[in-house]
Amino acid sequence: MYGLATFWKSKKGNILNQLNSMQNKCLQMIMGTFHTTNIAAMEIEASILPINLWMELKLNMEALRIARLTEDHLIIC
Secondary structure, X not given: OOOHHHHOOOOXXXXXXXXXXXXXXXXXXXXXXXXXXXXXXXXXXXXXXOHHHHXXXXXXXXXXXXXXXXXXXXXXX
């Protein structure tokens, strides 16, 4: 997700709540479950990380990518 580091940790958690809601609706559509089905159970069954863990993973991967850049890279300069 473009700009992830910039916007996902808001003070009120509005963005995380919206993303959780969107992921839950998508899981329900993909799996064909009722809206009362436990979200954690759907995530496990679909092998999908909760959105907050997925975003932390992406941020960590991006930090590692930037840390491996050479000192003369345009992003570092």
